[in-house]
Amino acid sequence: MDKRERMIPIAKPYLTEEEAQAAYDTILTGWTTQGPKVQEFEEKFAAYTGVKYAVAVSNCTTALHLSMIVAGVGAGDEVICPSMSYIATANAIKYVGATPVFAEVQPESYNLSPVDAEKKITDKTKAILIVHQIGMPADIDAFKELSERYNLKLIEDAACAAGSAYKGKKIGSNSELVCFSFHPRKVISTGDGGMITTNREDYYRRLKLLRQHGMSVNDRVRHEANKVIFEDHVEVGYNYRMTDIQAAVGIKQLEKLDWIVSERRKVAATYNEAFKDLDFIRLPSEKEGYYSNYQSYSIYLKRDCPLDRNSLMQELLDKGIASRRGVMTSHRETAYKNIQGNINLPVSEDLQDNSIILPLYVPMKEDEVTHVIDSFFNILMAPRVLTY
CATH class of the missing domain: 3.40.640.10 (Type I PLP-dependent aspartate aminotransferase-like (Major domain))
Structure with a gap:
């Protein structure tokens, strides 16, 4: 294989x-x-x-x-x-x-x-x-x-x-x-x-x-x-x-849509529970009255995260786990450069640059979810040699 x-x-x-x-x-x-x-x-x-x-x-x-x-x-x-x-x-x-x-x-x-x-x-x-x-x-x-x-x-x-x-x-x-x-x-x-x-x-x-x-x-x-x-x-x-x-x-x-959504929400809830105590990330959250189908599960990496986003993605890939960068910002694509002059959207740019989307689909097996969670922890908690 x-x-x-x-x-x-x-x-x-x-x-x-x-x-x-x-x-x-x-x-x-x-x-x-x-x-x-x-x-x-x-x-x-x-x-x-x-x-x-x-x-x-x-x-x-x-x-x-x-x-x-x-x-x-x-x-x-x-x-x-x-x-x-x-x-x-x-x-x-x-x-x-x-x-x-x-x-x-x-x-x-x-x-x-x-x-x-x-x-x-x-x-x-x-x-x-x-x-x-x-x-x-x-x-x-x-x-x-x-x-x-x-x-x-x-x-x-x-x-x-x-x-x-x-x-x-x-x-x-x-x-x-x-x-x-x-x-x-x-x-x-x-x-x-x-x-x-x-x-x-x-x-x-x-x-x-x-x-x-x-x-x-x-x-x-x-x-x-x-x-x-x-x-x-x-x-x-x-x-x-x-x-x-x-x-x-x-x-x-x-x-099957309502059942699919319920299954996706179970995976998202498992991720949320696993990652809730990591203070260097921000998890997705629903305000009262908001109900997400969790089409994607996106985590924001704060400045004190032990590893930068791109390195984290690569190490996940090395462990057999696909991920994606944060949602794109259209104003930084070639087709839209200079459309409105100098566009200042620091929040959007920060979210794109420091968010990672983790696997979520139906049916996602329990051992797959566990592998993603364990790999996430193992990568971010691993001792690292500081270089100056």
Whole structure:
């Protein structure tokens, strides 16, 4: 057995024979593109999150792009968002010709700071795009109040947050446009894919048009019609469809979502208990009313940590344990350098540079969790020769 076969991965999707059978059965129906399974997945996802409508798309980036369009964000507008998020968050703003205005995050949650976001509001601000980073809900009420006070649109990047909840309500039901991801790194997966939830019928109808080339009559309606129908393309749209094969897998994944989240939370609780007395690290924490799916488990290393982050990652890798650096900061990527001149986001940069994401997935065996914990302690507590 080589090292890669023994490696504890940072994440992996929980997919079983049920999902494989669902995909197989769907393939045999002959309907493989967007069709009845997509509609079923949408209806079940809407019911799960507690909203009227859900629109399936090809991934969360396209979900964000379409949400920007229906929210009326366009050229010359500004959208406040965190830099500390995967670059797709900012990219979706650029796609519509608007400018992402990066604001600071809160160190404990990795989520956008309402205080700093308000400081960034100008007469060009059209929307605020919040991110529920690594599954931890952002302060939705604070941003709803801010958006209402300044007459701004609020959009949620919930790529990591399927199954998370905020003050007793599932993420997806708290604002007008909420975007999810079903990438393999997420809590449930369809291989890739996305979903937009909304309670607004006008948004729902336009989103369905935009994801399929602006086509007035979709394939399924034409297929089931007993009279000849000719479609019109009522506006310039996109090919952002989900396939029925993906949706069939998604339906099975959705049935397991609450159980998957409960299992992930058990692993996170084990980590928390093991590491709670290490005063040179900061662990993830949930405020009252915040319920995380623990899409990722991120630890912040304080200045008095015995080992720097990158060295710790390498030593974990040497022991067969994958890890990842803290969540990226988009403003330090080449594509966004100089977009706003000299950007000062010390909290975001510090979190990226000094955080480490540890393995967490379902099913993660007890001996795997123990190996991660023991290795973490052994590395950080090992005697070290000081060099000057």
